[in-house]
Amino acid sequence: MSDPGNEREYWSRPPPFTATLPNMFRRTLEQHAGKVAFVQGERRLTYAEIDTRATGLAKSLLAAGVGKGARVGILLPNSPEWLIAFMAVTRIGALAVLISTMYQRRELEWLLRNADVAVLLMADRYLNHDYVARLEEIAPELKGQLASERLATPALPHLRRVYVYGDTAPRWAAPAEADAEASRISDELLRNVEDSVTPADLSLVMYTSGSTSDPKGVLHTHGSTVNRLYSVRGWLRPTSDDRNLIVGPFFWAGRFNALLQTVGTGATAICPATPKLDDTVATFLRERPTRVAAQDVLMREIRQHPSIAEGGLDPELARVLERFDENGEICPPERKNSGLGMTETAGQHSFEVGGVLPAAKAGACGRAAADFERRIIDPATGAVLGPNEVGELCVRSPNMMVGMYNKERWEVFEPDGFYRTGDLCRIDDDGFLYFVGRNNEMIKTSGANVSPTEVEKVIEALPEVQEVGVFSLPGEGHDQKVAAVVVLNSGQTLDADAIRGRIRTELAAFKIPKVIHFRRFEDLPRTGSGKLHKQRFRAELLAAAAAETTADA
Known part of the structure; x- marks a missing residue:
């Protein structure tokens, strides 16, 4: 469409259902039953095959007494099983x-309790994680219980049933496939249950780190989930012919939206078997996707991988890793538009159609999505600010979290x-909004939020540590690095690698500081009450780095 305004309106149409x-x-x-829906390694499942397995699992859940409003946890890696669940x-x-x-154990126990999870669909293991053993650590009473009975454990007071995908389902868990009980649920009954779901019903809760030590569970309805998929379609203008390579976990907002956008348009989702870069690149070369959904940092790593940077990609596949402007030229980095959004907004609240900024708006995040209002306020007073004034962004929409x-x-x-x-x-x-x-x-790293308080509590628990402060340092683009400054107790020795090794079982990998500084207590800046002044210390680090850069120049 030649008129940008009309194009923006066209791509913001609501769902036709x-x-x-x-x-x-x-x-x-109905439209794409025989089409391949999901590709992972040698596995290729059509939409009809996905639906058959999802129908069987839905009937098993209904037969087990799971229904509207029940809290069902999904602890699975990217796979067809994640989508089916x-x-x-x-x-x-x-x-x-x-x-x-x-x-890790502490994080999983907290979430299962906080979310009141009654039913858990989980893998037996993934990479170096053994989830069966981890759940038995959290709730040892499980070892003496049977899957045929309702589970009862004080550690997880709401958990009543666990379904396990994999080869090692324990006695207290059921295999995660349609069981004999599912036959009691007719197609008509299931259809009536589905028809009773309304846009106002809650669809999902997605956890993201809060400004305090505990994560926050962001609630979305069916209406907000589906309507948002339609209101942001214009960013990359998806079609049913797309073959989308999705790089990153489905339990985070960006890749979750990429998966649902793929399913909603009847396109094909392609996923590497593991999150390793070599697997991602091999999948890219083998499957020849038409799009790649990945964080900007990962896109750069893919482009720089030897198999691609030195491999001489054919022009058609090389185009997939680039974005093109209105003249068909490769878009310069400052005009590429990823938009700006968060878990709470279920996708971008600001973006540009086609993912390309006007030349005069380089560096912007874009204009407001059709279903969003935005305003800038003074963070201290709450007063609404005018154009080009810097303040805190506030958003409102009928389609954001409830x-x-x-x-x-x-x-x-x-x-x-x-x-x-x-x-x-x-x-x-x-x-046009500028970040x-x-x-x-809050630290934003690799597409996730990290609470400094949460990381500080884990490091402070080490007996050698007297004090710790966790903060951000600039990463690539809008990404940030998790950094820490540590004060050791008198006479103690500990290096950065030792700290990382010892907290690795307490925190997810993306929360572990990539940069760790050691200082004496008296050498750190303090607030009037004697607390570590993290932002001043951070500013000193950045100033020192800038001075080094200037000297080197």
Whole structure:
């Protein structure tokens, strides 16, 4: 379309069906049943095959007494089984609790309790994680119980049933496939259950690190989940002919949206078998996707991999790793538009159609999505600021999260329904938003949020450590590095690698500091109350780095 305004409007059209996930899945099945839906290694499943398995699991869940509103955890790596589990859970109106496969024991126990998970669909193991052993560590009573009975354990008071994917299902868990009980649930009964799901029903809770030590469970409805997929389609203008290589976990917002966008358009999802870069590149070369959904940092790593940088890609495949402007030329980095969004907004609240910025707006995040309002306020007073003034970004939409799990509405939203994002931004006279930084301490790294307080608590528990401060340092693009400064107790010795090794069983890998500085207590800047002044220390590090760069020049 030649008129950018009309194109933006065209790509913001609402779904042509009542906005629930069962309706979206059904529509895709009707239009693309025989098409390959998911590719992983040698596995290729069509939409019909995915639906058959999701139907069987949905019936098993219904036969076990799981229904609308039940909290069902999904602890699975990227795979067809992840999609099958999510489809089965949301088709029956249950609430899908998306769980990180990176979680260690402490993190997993906290989430299962906080989310009141009653049913857990999980892998037996993945990479170096043994989830069966981890669950038995959390709740030793499980070892003496049977899958045929309702589970009962004080450590996980709401957990009643566990389904396990893999070769080693323990006595207390059931295999995660359709069982004999599923035959009691007719197609008509399942269809009636699906038809009872409304746009207002909760669809999922996705956890993201909060500004305090505990993560926050972001709640979305069927309506917000589906409507948002349609309101952001214009960013990359998806079609059913796409073959999307999705790099990154489905339990995080960016890749979750990429998967659902793929399913909603009847395209093909392609996933590497592991998160290793070599596997990703091998999958890219073998499967020849038409799109790659990955963080900007990962895209650079893919381009720089020897198999690609030195391999002489054919022009058609090379184009997949680039973005092109209105003249068909490779888009310069400053005009590439990834938009800006967060878990709470279920995708970008600001973006440009086609993912390309006007030359005069280089570096911007884009204009507001059709279903979002934005305003900039003074973080201290709450006063609304004018164009080009830097302040905290607030957003409001009928299609964003409805709240946070276990929190009252007033704890999450302003009285007029706006949500304070914690992002420092400015909006110019033409409505283009520019990201400046973070108003709070939250660290954004590799597409995830990291709470400094959470990391500090784990490092402080080491007997050699007297004090620790965790903060961010600049990474690539908008990405940040997790960094720490550590004060050791008198007479103690400990190096950065030793700290990382000892906290690795307590924290997911992306939360572990990549940079660790050691200082004496008296050499660190302090607040008036004697607390470590992390931001001043961070500023000193950045100033020293800038001075070195200037001297080298």
